[in-house]
Amino acid sequence: MTAPLRLAIAYDCLFPLTTGGGERQYRAMSEELVKRGHQVDYLTALQWDREPETPFTLSPVTGRLRLYDDAGVRSGLAAARFAAGLLGSLVRRRGRYDAVIVSGLPILNVFAARLALLGSGTQVVVDYLEVWGRAQWVEYAGRPTGTLAWLLQRAAIRITPLATCHSRLSANRLRQEGLRSTPLVSPGLIDQVDDVPLRADPADPPYVLYVGRHIPDKRVEDLPAAVAQARHAVPGLELVLLGSGPTTRAVRAAVEALGSPRWITMPGFVSQERLDELMAGAACLANPSRREGYGLVVVEAAAHGTPVVVVDHPGNASVELIDPGVNGFVAESGAPTAFGDAIAAAVRGGRELRVATRGWFDDAVTTRTIERTVGAIVEAIQVRR
Numbered sequence: 001m002t003a004p005l006r007l008a009i010a011y012d013c014l015f016p017l018t019t020g021g022g023e024r025q026y027r028a029m030s031e032e033l034v035k036r037g038h039q040v041d042y043l044t045a046l047q048w049d050r051e052p053e054t055p056f057t058l059s060p061v062t063g064r065l066r067l068y069d070d071a072g073v074r075s076g077l078a079a080a081r082f083a084a085g086l087l088g089s090l091v092r093r094r095g096r097y098d099a100v101i102v103s104g105l106p107i108l109n110v111f112a113a114r115l116a117l118l119g120s121g122t123q124v125v126v127d128y129l130e131v132w133g134r135a136q137w138v139e140y141a142g143r144p145t146g147t148l149a150w151l152l153q154r155a156a157i158r159i160t161p162l163a164t165c166h167s168r169l170s171a172n173r174l175r176q177e178g179l180r181s182t183p184l185v186s187p188g189l190i191d192q193v194d195d196v197p198l199r200a201d202p203a204d205p206p207y208v209l210y211v212g213r214h215i216p217d218k219r220v221e222d223l224p225a226a227v228a229q230a231r232h233a234v235p236g237l238e239l240v241l242l243g244s245g246p247t248t249r250a251v252r253a254a255v256e257a258l259g260s261p262r263w264i265t266m267p268g269f270v271s272q273e274r275l276d277e278l279m280a281g282a283a284c285l286a287n288p289s290r291r292e293g294y295g296l297v298v299v300e301a302a303a304h305g306t307p308v309v310v311v312d313h314p315g316n317a318s319v320e321l322i323d324p325g326v327n328g329f330v331a332e333s334g335a336p337t338a339f340g341d342a343i344a345a346a347v348r349g350g351r352e353l354r355v356a357t358r359g360w361f362d363d364a365v366t367t368r369t370i371e372r373t374v375g376a377i378v379e380a381i382q383v384r385r
Helices: 021-035 076-092 108-117 134-141 143-158 168-176 220-230 248-257 272-281 296-303 317-321 336-348 350-367 370-384
Strands: 006-010 039-045 057-062 099-103 123-128 162-165 207-210 238-242 264-268 284-287 308-311 328-331
Touching: 006 021, 021 039, 021 099, 021 296, 021 370, 039 076, 057 076, 076 108, 099 108, 108 123, 108 143, 123 370, 134 143, 162 168, 162 370, 168 317, 207 220, 207 272, 220 238, 220 248, 220 284, 220 336, 238 272, 248 264, 284 296, 284 336, 296 308, 296 317, 296 350, 308 336, 328 336, 336 350
Parallel strands: 006 039, 006 099, 039 057, 099 123, 123 162, 207 238, 207 284, 238 264, 284 308, 308 328
Antiparallel strands: none
16 A cells, blocks of 8 residues: 655635635545545635635635636736745745645646745646637637736646646647646546436426526526527426626526516526525536536536536537437537527437436446546656655
C-alpha cells in the first residue's frame, strides 16, 4: 500500500455555498481523497460567516470575492485577487504538499501555483474544466480582454506539467493550444448516488425541465419557442424553467413573445428536495447550452430515468454523454424547429426511453465515477514522485 499523500485543491468556490459544476466536482474530489486516507487542504475564497463542517481542511486564501459582473462574466479583478492570495499561501506552505491540484479556471491560478512552487518538489496538477479557443474568449469577454485571456490560457497550458480534463473536447483543445504532455482524461464525474427509484411515467401533464443559471452561454431564452414547436407534436406539453441570472430578462422576453402562456412557469431556484421531484417527473430535461465542460446535469437526470436533449455546438462537451435514442437526443441547433423536434422525440419516447435512460445510468454509475477519476489522478501523482 502506498503512503498517504499530502494534497491541496485550489478553487475559488465551495459547494454548496456556490452551486456550479466546478465546485461540486472539487468538493467531491476532496471528500473522495480523504476517504482514501489522504490529507487534503481546500484552498478557496472566504464564503461563509460560520465555517462549514467538512472532512477536509478549509483554508481561505482571500476574503470574499464578487466572482461575476452584472453580465455574468467572470471578474478579472476577482481572479487576480484570488491568484495573488493563492500565490502567497502556497509560498508560505512550500514543502507541505506532495501535490497541488489547481483549477485551470480562472487561468491566473496556474501561474500562481507554478511560481509559488517552483523548485519545491511539489507537483502541480492543473484540472481544466474547460478550454476555449480565441473566438470563444472574445465573444465571452470582448476583443481586448478576451484576446488577453486566450493568450494567458495558451501560456498556462504550455507550462502545465500534468493536465487533467473531463471530455475528449477539452483534451483535443489542450493539444491544439500547446500542451506538451498527454492530458489525463477522466472517466467521469458521477458522485455518490442514492438509490433513486425509477419513475416509469412522467407527470401529467408532461413538462420539459431546465435546470441551471441564466447566462448568455446557456441560451435559456431559446427554450420557450422550442417547446412551443414541440407542442405541435405533444399537445399539453409544459415548460418549467428553474434558476435565474443575468439573462433572466431575455428569458422573460422570450416568454412574453409567446403571449406569456400559462404552460410556462419560472419558479427560480428551488430546494434540493423540490429539484429532485421536478427532475423525476419531467418528460425530459432540455439544456440549450452552447458551452459545457462536462454536463453533469445529463447524469443527474438519467438517475431518474429522465432523458435529456442537448444542442450540438463546438463548445458543448455534454453531447459526449448522449447516446441518441438511449438516454436522449442531440438537436442540430437551438433553432425552434430543430430543438423543438428533438424535445418532442424525447417526450414521445415514453416509458421505453425512460427505462433505457435509467439503464444507461446504471452502467455509467459503475464506469464514469468520481472515484475512478480520483484514482487515476492519485496514480499519476504517485508515478511521478
